[in-house]
Every structure is written in C-alpha cells, then in structure tokens.
Amino acid sequence: MEKSRPLWDNPLQFVFACISYAVGLGNVWRFPYLCQMYGGGGFLIPYFIMLMAEGMPLLYLELAVGQRMRQGSIGAWKTISPYLCGVGIASVVVSFFLSMYYNVINAWAFWYLFHSFQDPLPWATCPLNHNRTGYEEECEKTSSTQYFWYRQTLNISPSLEASGSVQWEQALCLTLAWLVVYLCILRGTASTGKLEQLANPKAWISAATQIFFSLGLGFGSLIAFASYNEPSNNCERHAIIVSLINSTTSIFASIVTFSIYGFKATFNYESCLNKVILLLLNTFDLEEGSLTVDNLSEMKDYLMATHPQEYAQLSPQLKNCSLEAELDTAVQGTGLAFIVYSEAIKNMEVPQLYSVLYFAMLLMLGIGSMLGNTAAILTPLTDSRAIATRFPKEVISGAVCFINCVIGLIFTMEAGNYWFDIFNDYAATLSLLLIVLVETIAVCYIYGIRRFEKDLYTMIGRKLNWYWKLMWAFASPLLIISLFIFYLTDYILTGTLQYQAWDATKGQLVTKDYPGYALAMIGLLVASSIMCIPLGALVTFIRKRLKRESVSTTA
Amino acid sequence: MIIFVFTVCRISNVLLCNVTDRVSFWFVVTDSSKNVTTVPGSEVEAAIRMNRNRINSAFLLSDKTLQFVKITSTLSPPVEPSTPVWLIVFGVVLCLILAGIVFLVVAGIHQRKKKNKKSTERENIEEKCEVTITVENGIPCEALDLKAGHINGVFAADDERFTSL
Numbered sequence: 001m002e003k004s005r006p007l008w009d010n011p012l013q014f015v016f017a018c019i020s021y022a023v024g025l026g027n028v029w030r031f032p033y034l035c036q037m038y039g040g041g042g043f044l045i046p047y048f049i050m051l052m053a054e055g056m057p058l059l060y061l062e063l064a065v066g067q068r069m070r071q072g073s074i075g076a077w078k079t080i081s082p083y084l085c086g087v088g089i090a091s092v093v094v095s096f097f098l099s100m101y102y103n104v105i106n107a108w109a110f111w112y113l114f115h116s117f118q119d120p121l122p123w124a125t126c127p128l129n130h131n132r133t134g135y136e137e138e139c140e141k142t143s144s145t146q147y148f149w150y151r152q153t154l155n156i157s158p159s160l161e162a163s164g165s166v167q168w169e170q171a172l173c174l175t176l177a178w179l180v181v182y183l184c185i186l187r188g189t190a191s192t193g194k195l196e197q198l199a200n201p202k203a204w205i206s207a208a209t210q211i212f213f214s215l216g217l218g219f220g221s222l223i224a225f226a227s228y229n230e231p232s233n234n235c236e237r238h239a240i241i242v243s244l245i246n247s248t249t250s251i252f253a254s255i256v257t258f259s260i261y262g263f264k265a266t267f268n269y270e271s272c273l274n275k276v277i278l279l280l281l282n283t284f285d286l287e288e289g290s291l292t293v294d295n296l297s298e299m300k301d302y303l304m305a306t307h308p309q310e311y312a313q314l315s316p317q318l319k320n321c322s323l324e325a326e327l328d329t330a331v332q333g334t335g336l337a338f339i340v341y342s343e344a345i346k347n348m349e350v351p352q353l354y355s356v357l358y359f360a361m362l363l364m365l366g367i368g369s370m371l372g373n374t375a376a377i378l379t380p381l382t383d384s385r386a387i388a389t390r391f392p393k394e395v396i397s398g399a400v401c402f403i404n405c406v407i408g409l410i411f412t413m414e415a416g417n418y419w420f421d422i423f424n425d426y427a428a429t430l431s432l433l434l435i436v437l438v439e440t441i442a443v444c445y446i447y448g449i450r451r452f453e454k455d456l457y458t459m460i461g462r463k464l465n466w467y468w469k470l471m472w473a474f475a476s477p478l479l480i481i482s483l484f485i486f487y488l489t490d491y492i493l494t495g496t497l498q499y500q501a502w503d504a505t506k507g508q509l510v511t512k513d514y515p516g517y518a519l520a521m522i523g524l525l526v527a528s529s530i531m532c533i534p535l536g537a538l539v540t541f542i543r544k545r546l547k548r549e550s551v552s553t554t555a
Numbered sequence: 556m557i558i559f560v561f562t563v564c565r566i567s568n569v570l571l572c573n574v575t576d577r578v579s580f581w582f583v584v585t586d587s588s589k590n591v592t593t594v595p596g597s598e599v600e601a602a603i604r605m606n607r608n609r610i611n612s613a614f615l616l617s618d619k620t621l622q623f624v625k626i627t628s629t630l631s632p633p634v635e636p637s638t639p640v641w642l643i644v645f646g647v648v649l650c651l652i653l654a655g656i657v658f659l660v661v662a663g664i665h666q667r668k669k670k671n672k673k674s675t676e677r678e679n680i681e682e683k684c685e686v687t688i689t690v691e692n693g694i695p696c697e698a699l700d701l702k703a704g705h706i707n708g709v710f711a712a713d714d715e716r717f718t719s720l
C-alpha cells in the first residue's frame with residue numbers, strides 16, 4: 001500500500017497552475033514580435049492552425065499521461081515502457097537547464113521594480129560625465145534606456161571571452177528571486193495552486209514553434225501538475241481551456257505591445273526631427289521658427305544647394321528620420337521587455353506607477369513559469385523512494401533552489417547576458433522537439449492508442465474523439481518531425497553561430513562569432529538532454545540482460 | 556575664488572555686424588578702472604560659467620534656449636539619497652520573504668511532529684483502517700480497468716524467462 005498522493009484542492013487550482021505556467025514571458029515578448037515579422041494579423045492563421053493541429057493535442061496528451069500514471073515524468077514514462085525512462089530523465093535535464101537561466105529574468109525584473117520608486121526614473125536621463133559638462137559618452141551615443149540596461153543593469157562586457165566579475169547587485173536580486181520561488185514551492189502542490197506572408201514557410205514554422213514552446217510541452221511540468229489530479233478529472237476540457245487562454249493572453253499582449261511600439265516610434269521620430277532641426281539651426285544660424293517639421297525636407301535641399309561645403313561636413317550627423325524605420329525595429333526578448341517598454345513608460349504621466357505595475361506583471365509571469373519548471377524537477381525527485389525517504393521535502397526543494405542559484409551566478413557576470421542568450425536559444429529548443437516526438441510515438445505506438453483510449457474512458461467517462469486520435473497518431477508527429485528537420489538543416493547551413501555583442505564605443509550591438517568553448521557548450525547542452533533517451537533505453541536493456549543472466553545461472 | 560562685481564553699467568558702442576537670421580550678439584567686456592582694457596576671454600568665460608543662472612533669468616531664458624558659443628553649461632546632477640532607494644525596497648522585500656520561509660518551515664516541522672505522535676498512538680490503540688489508495692504494482696487501482704485484462708508490467712518484463720524454457 002502506498003501513502004496517498006497529495007491532490008489539488010479543486011480542479012480550478014490545477015487549471016490556474018497550468019495557465020500560470022503556460023502564460024509566461026514568451027506571450028509578452030515573443031508572440032508580438034512574430035506577429036510583426038510575419039504580416040501582423042495574418043500570422044494568426046498559421047498560429048491557430050498549429051494550435052489545433054499541434055498545441056492542443058499535445059497538451060491534452062501530456063495532461064492525460066500525468067493524470068493516468070499519477071507520477072512525475074520519470075515514473076510516468078517508466079510505467080509506459082521501462083525502456084523509456086530516458087525520456088523522463090531528458091525532460092528533467094531540460095527543465096534543470098531552463099530553471100538555471102530563467103530565474104535571471106526574474107532577477108532583472110526585481111531590479112527594475114526596485115528602481116521604479118524614484119523620481120525621475122533612473123533610465124529616463126543619462127548620468128553626467130566627470131566634469132559635468134555633458135552626459136556620459138556611451139549614453140550619448142545610444143539612448144538612456146539602453147544605457148541603463150547594458151551598463152547599469154548588466155554592466156556588459158564587449159565580448160563573451162571577457163568574463164568579468166560577478167555583479168553583486170544582480171547576484172542579490174537573483175538570490176531574492178530564488179528565495180521567492182523556494183517560498184512558493186515549499187509547501188508543495190497546495191501552494192503552487194493558492195498562469196501575404198502566409199506563403200512564407202517561415203511564418204508557419206514560427207507559428208508551430210511558438211505554440212510548442214509557449215505551452216511548455218516536453219518539460220515534464222504538465223505531467224507533474226496532472227499527476228496530482230483526481231483520476232476522474234476532466235483533463236480534456238482543461239487542456240482546451242489552458243491552450244485557449246494561453247493564446248488569448250498572447251493576442252492581448254500583442255495589442256498592448258503594438259500600441260507601445262506606436263507610442264515609442266512616434267516619440268522617437270519627433271525627437272529625431274527636433275534634433276535635426278536644432279542642429280541645422282545652430283550650424284547655419286537660422287532664425288528660430290524658420291525650420292519646422294513641415295518644411296524640413298525643402299529647407300534641407302535649399303541649404304544643400306546654398307552652403308554645399310558646410311552641409312557636406314554636417315551630413316554624417318544628419319539622420320534621416322523615418323517613422324517606418326522606427327516601427328520596423330521589431331524587438332523581441334529581453335530587449336523588448338527591458339528597453340522598449342521602459343522607454344515607453346518613462347515618457348508617460350506618473351511613470352513610477354506604470355513602471356511598478358509593469359515589472360510586477362513581468363515578475364508574476366516569470367515566477368509562475370518558474371514554479372512549473374521547479375515542479376517538473378521536484379516531482380520526479382519526491383516520487384523516487386530512494387531520495388524521498390531520506391530527505392524531507394523542504395530539504396530537497398532547498399537543495400534544488402540552492403544549486404540552481406549558485407550556477408545562476410554565472411549569468412550575473414559581466415559576460416552573463418551572452419551566456420544567457422546561449423542557454424535561451426539552445427538549451428531547450430531541439431531537445432524539446434525530440435522529447436515530445438518520442439512521447440507522442442511512445443503513447444500512440446508503444447503503449448498503444450487503444451489501451452490509452454480505454455484508460456481515458458475509465459478516467460473521464462467519455463469516448464475519445466476521433467480528432468484527438470488523428471492528431472496524436474499522425475498530424476502532430478509529422479509536424480514535429482518537419483520542424484526538427486527544418487531546424488537541423490538551418491543550424492547546419494548557417495555554419496558558424498554568431499551572437500550580438502554590445503560595443504560601448506559605438507553604442508550599439510555588433511555581430512561576433514562564438515569562440516570554440518562556447519560552441520562546445522552549446523553542443524553539450526543539446527547533447528546532454530537528447531542523449532538521455534537512448535542511454536536510458538540502453539541502461540535498462542543491459543540491466544534486464546544482467547538480471548536474466550543472473551537468474552538463469554541461479555536457476 | 557574670484558568674485559566679479561558688475562559695476563560698470565555703461566553700455567556703449569552697439570555695432571551691427573555679422574548679421575544672422577538668429578538673434579545673436581557678440582560682446583566685449585572692458586574694465587574702466589584699468590585703463591579701459593578688455594577683460595581677457597578666459598576670465599569672462601569663467602564669470603559666465605559661474606553666473607549662468609543669473610544671466611539666463613535676466614533674459615527669461617534657460618540653458619537650452621540661450622547658448623554661449625564654446626561655453627558648455629554645467630549640468631546639475633540628479634538628486635541622489637545617501638542609501639540607494641532600491642536597496643531599501645530590496646531589504647523590505649527580502650525580510651518579508653525570509654519571514655515567510657521561516658514560518659512555513661517551522662510550521663512544517665511542527666505538523667510532522669504532530670503527525671508522528673498521532674500515528675504512533677493510533678498504531679498502539681487500534682488497527683490502521685485509514686483509507687489508503689490501494690496500489691497494484693505502481694498503478695493506482697481506480698485508474699485500472701480491472702475488467703479488461705492488462706499486461707502486468709512486472710511480470711511482462713520477465714516473460715522471456717519463461718518462454719525460453
């Protein structure tokens with residue numbers, strides 16, 4: 001007899017946990033970027049098709065597996081087939097990598113949140129230089145928000161090789177972020193509960209990828225959450241609800257993000273025009289009011305004709321201000337969240353209020369997703385009898401948080417943001433595709449879809465719709481395989497991988513090649529999680545062989 | 556420290572030269588006490604730097620609207636409190652979180668001690684008849700469809716042993 005498994009207090013708690021896990025920072029900073037790159041509203045078509053074909057079926061699959069097997073990812077896949085224990089281990093490894101670097105984002109959000117209680121906001125103005133005659137040189141070349149992000153938050157080094165030292169301020173924020181996560185997972189399940197271009201194949205691939213990663217498939221978090229369900233829970237309905245809410249949040253976030261883009265673009269365009277006007281007025285000693293926004297282009301031609309030499313001297317400084325260029329600067333990731341948004345916020349009325357609200361929202365999204373990740377790591381650990389009997393739950397959670405925090409200090413170094421980008425781009429992408437592919441094939445063909453259908457009928461009480469069966473057996477695996485092939489060929493064809501480094505002298509990002517050891521690290525990240533699957537099967541095979549031989553010799 | 560006192564109030568010799576579209580003027584400061592010699596440019600620059608605010612307010616202008624060519628304005632730094640504000644907020648949040656963690660850990664230990672005492676008492680008094688979920692080889696019973704035959708995982712693995720005989 002086994003001690004009864006802790007349960008969610010009610011199904012709503014489970015739904016909220018899944019939503020808070022799935023709705024993360026990607027909804028805010030990745031989805032709007034993709035919409036902008038692939039034709040705006042038109043992107044919704046491949047997005048929703050992929051949601052129906054890939055997102056919802058796979059989400060339902062993971063929830064059903066967790067609810068049926070009532071164990072974390074390692075135990076669940078071991079029950080399906082002993083050779084598949086590697087899949088669970090791979091999920092835990094990927095979750096571990098993710099939790100290492102993801103909490104750094106929460107640390108940054110805390111940093112910005114704490115700095116929001118000042119007037120004026122620290123990223124609104126540039127700091128002064130030594131003799132107080134002007135602003136800092138680096139800040140002059142770029143904008144005050146970018147300066148605050150690259151210099152005062154990250155204190156970024158010019159390249160990956162120049163590691164620099166650990167920034168104590170960021171380390172403190174990271175420690176706080178991990179303490180918050182520890183506080184939330186301390187009590188286990190109960191506390192987690194109390195988240196034209198259509199012809200362009202890239203648009204479809206991006207839609208598929210976005211749905212895939214946005215729902216957080218393959219990390220084992222959904223299996224972990226579902227394992228704490230009552231067996232009779234209607235996970236089919238919950239799968240649909242969670243995926244729809246996730247997509248709705250993405251769309252809502254895009255609407256807000258686009259209005260922020262528009263505001264920022266207009267503001268920057270007008271500032272650019274004013275700067276050009278001031279420069280021309282000062283150089284040619286023109287009367288105030290003679291140069292306005294409306295007659296700027298005619299006046300520029302006139303000045304070019306009448307004073308060609310001076311104009312030629314001035315022309316490198318004269319930027320062609322264009323609203324389209326401002327709108328086209330699509331940004332994603334940390335750049336959007338911490339630069340573009342903070343730039344928009346600093347120009348609003350009562351910026352402190354909006355800043356606090358915005359970074360508190362980012363924190364909530366980030367911590368919600370972190371709780372899902374840590375659940376993916378902790379559930380298999382607490383399930384395994386070897387560890388759970390020796391150490392209480394608080395100690396295991398504390399150990400996991402502590403180890404991740406210490407490793408996460410790497411990302412608080414001066415070159416930390418480059419390592420962050422490496423982890424963000426490569427730690428979870430290819431491995432997750434393979435993990436979910438193996439999961440789908442395992443459930444459909446190794447465990448048997450008819451057997452699974454019967455289990456679901458026992459649990460939910462309703463026959464499995466032909467739509468789910470079709471998606472699980474054919475559509476989703478095919479989609480994942482094609483995504484996988486696409487990404488592999490893309491990586492191979494691009495050749496050397498490159499990254500964007502911040503150049504302090506120019507005040508902008510420059511492209512550099514990754515050094516050898518960084519490429520090795522990328523390879524290690526991808527290989528260590530993928531290799532778990534065949535290794536797990538091999539180890540089980542060898543173990544069985546040895547058992548059989550030892551039994552036959554004794555018999 | 557040099558203190559300049561503007562005692563000379565005679566404005567003379569206003570000449571028009573270098574006419575520009577902009578409102579601009581050149582000026583020369585002479586010191587009548589020293590044989591009407593022009594005050595050197597560097598001293599005038601230093602004086603203007605120190606008294607910029609007064610000159611601006613005399614014209615009802617600011618540093619942005621009144622420019623002295625080649626004299627950059629001294630910018631005022633933002634007001635910074637002695638302890639950075641963010642550290643204070645950080646400290647407050649940190650204390651709250653640590654208090655929460657300590658409370659939960661202590662409560663958890665307390666609860667476990669109570670449970671251990673209760674379970675030992677019950678074992679001594681009566682048979683354990685609490686409702687537990689019966690488990691059949693790692694799979695909870697209610698999840699199994701006991702009517703339909705299932706391949707039992709433990710025995711299926713050892714199948715090969717028997718067929719080889």
